[in-house]
Amino acid sequence: MRNLVGDTWRDALSGRRQENRNPARLGEIVSRSADSDAADVRDAVAAAAAALPAWHDLGPVRRGEIVMRAASLVRERREEFAVAITREQGKLLREARGEVDRTVALMEYTAGEGRRLGGATLPADDPRTLALTRRHPIGVVGLVTPWNFPLAIPAWKAAPALVAGCTAVLKPSPLTPYTAALLVECLLAAGATGGVLNLVHGGRAAGEALVAEPAVSGVSFTGSVEVGRAIHTAGAPRFLRTQLEMGGKNAALVLADADLDLAADAIVAGAFGQAGQRCSATSRVVVDRAVRDGLVARLTARADALTAGDGLDPDAGLGPVVSEERLRACVDGVRRAVADGASVVRGGERLGGALADGCFMAPTVLVDVEADSFVAQEEIFGPVLSVIDCDGFEDGLRVVNSVRYGMAAAVFTGDQSLALRALDRIDAGMLHVNRPGVGAYPHMPHVGAKESQYGPAECSPQVWDFYTEWRTACVSY
Structure with a gap:
C-alpha cells in the first residue's frame, strides 16, 4: 500500500x-x-x-x-x-x-x-x-x-x-x-x-x-x-x-414492562455485532431489578449461541477484535471489573484452542457492575457487556446519563409515554426505541453529545x- x-x-x-x-x-x-x-x-x-x-x-x-x-x-x-x-x-x-x-x-x-x-x-x-x-x-x-x-x-x-x-x-x-x-x-x-x-x-x-x-x-x-x-x-x-x-459508552435501558426477548436480541446485536467495535456499540445494560434475572438469562443464552471464528467462515457468529493490543484491553477491562466487585457470568477471557492464533475475545457478560466503576464509565471497545441494576425509570435515566460520553442509547418499554420521555431526557446523539441502539440511516445525522x-x-x-x-x-x- x-x-x-x-x-x-x-x-x-x-x-x-x-x-x-x-x-x-x-x-x-x-x-x-x-x-x-x-x-x-x-x-x-x-x-x-x-x-x-x-x-x-x-x-x-x-x-x-x-x-x-x-x-x-x-x-x-x-x-x-x-x-x-x-x-x-x-x-x-x-x-x-x-x-x-x-x-x-x-x-x-x-x-x-x-x-x-x-x-x-x-x-x-x-x-x-x-x-x-x-x-x-x-x-x-x-x-x-x-x-x-x-x-x-x-x-x-x-x-x-x-x-x-x-x-x-x-x-x-x-x-x-x-x-x-x-x-x-x-x-x-x-x-x-x-x-x-x-x-x-x-x-x-x-x-x-x-x-x-x-x-x-x-x-x-x-x-x-x-x-x-x-x-x-x-x-x-x-x-x-x-x-x-x-468515544461512546452506550446504554440500553430496559424497563420493567419491556419485551425481554426483543430486548435481549437487540442488545446482543448491539453488544457483540462487529465484536463490539463500534462507537455506538451497546456496552451497558441498565435494567430494572424486577426483570434483571430474566434478562440476564436471555443474554447469556444468546452469548452461548455465538460461535467465534474467522470472519470468512460462514458459520462464525463473532469475529476477532482488531489487534493484540485491543484484545489485551478487553481482558484487562474484565479483570479490573472483577476487582471492582463485578461478576463474570459468561466469557471474560481470550479464546484459545483452534482460535489461539487470532485475537478472539469470548463474548462477555458482567453482572453486579457499579454505575461508577471503570468498566461502566470507560470504553472497552470489544465484546464486553456490563449489566447495571436500577430502580425504575428515574433511577435508570440517572445511570444512563452518568457517563462523560453521549453517542447512542436505546430504551426498551411497552409504554409509549415512557419511551418519549426517555428520548427527551437521555443525553445522547442517536436514540432508539425497542431496537438495537446502533447507527442511523445515511441521510440522518451521525452525531453524539457531550464528549x-x-x-x-x-x-x-x-x-x-x-x-x-x-x-x-x-x-x-
Whole structure:
C-alpha cells in the first residue's frame, strides 16, 4: 500500500513500511503500507492545495457526478471490498458486505446533494438589489479515519469533502490501509484526479503533521476523545476547523414492562455485532431489578449461541477484535471489573484452542457492575457487556446519563409515554426505541453529545456546515 500524492503512487520518502496482519490469523500478512512522516504529508497537502482552484470551478453538480460514479465502482467491487475488510479488520463477511452496502448508499446520497448545495435569496433593503447567500468550500481538509469501519468512515468523510469543493488528504488507520486504498482507487477512477484526493498512510507522526500543516483548513477525525482533544488543542491557535466524532459508552435501558426477548436480541446485536467495535456499540445494560434475572438469562443464552471464528467462515457468529493490543484491553477491562466487585457470568477471557492464533475475545457478560466503576464509565471497545441494576425509570435515566460520553442509547418499554420521555431526557446523539441502539440511516445525522462529539454532524445535510462556510452577496442592478 503506497501513498497517493497528486496522481502518483509512491512509497514513504523515508522508505519505512509497516505490516498489517489478519486478526483472525496473526501469521497472515494482509498488507505492507507506507509509514509516512511530515515530509510525505507536506507533499500531499501541497498537491491538494494546487488542485483546489480547478476543483472548485468544476461546481457541485459535476463533483457530485464524480462521487456517484465512484459509488457505482464500489458497488461493482462489492465482494472484493468485503473480503478486504474481513481480512484486514476481522469483522464477519456478512457484516463487511453490510458496510459496503451502507457505503454505497452514503456516497449516492451525498452525490445527490450536489444539486442542493446552495444558499438563499433574501429581501434587500434597497431597490434594484439582489441579496443572496451561498456556500463556499473551506479549502484543503485532512481526513483522519479509524479501523473499525475502514470503508464507510473514509467514504462518509471524503464524499462530502469532494462534493463541497474541498480537496483532501486522507490518513486512514495504520491497521486498515488496504480498504482505504481500494476506496481511493475508485474515486480516482471516477475522476477525482490531479491532487483532488491524496492518501497518506502512517501513524501518529503522519496525523500530527497533517494537523500542523498551515494549508489545512479543517480536520475531520473519528477516534478516541484523547486524540480528538489533542487535534482540537493543537489546531486552536490558528483557528483550525475541527469535526470530531469520538468515544461512546452506550446504554440500553430496559424497563420493567419491556419485551425481554426483543430486548435481549437487540442488545446482543448491539453488544457483540462487529465484536463490539463500534462507537455506538451497546456496552451497558441498565435494567430494572424486577426483570434483571430474566434478562440476564436471555443474554447469556444468546452469548452461548455465538460461535467465534474467522470472519470468512460462514458459520462464525463473532469475529476477532482488531489487534493484540485491543484484545489485551478487553481482558484487562474484565479483570479490573472483577476487582471492582463485578461478576463474570459468561466469557471474560481470550479464546484459545483452534482460535489461539487470532485475537478472539469470548463474548462477555458482567453482572453486579457499579454505575461508577471503570468498566461502566470507560470504553472497552470489544465484546464486553456490563449489566447495571436500577430502580425504575428515574433511577435508570440517572445511570444512563452518568457517563462523560453521549453517542447512542436505546430504551426498551411497552409504554409509549415512557419511551418519549426517555428520548427527551437521555443525553445522547442517536436514540432508539425497542431496537438495537446502533447507527442511523445515511441521510440522518451521525452525531453524539457531550464528549462524544465536537463540531457538525456527519452523514446528513448538517455535514455541509463543516466542509463549507457561508458567504453573502448584494448585487445592485
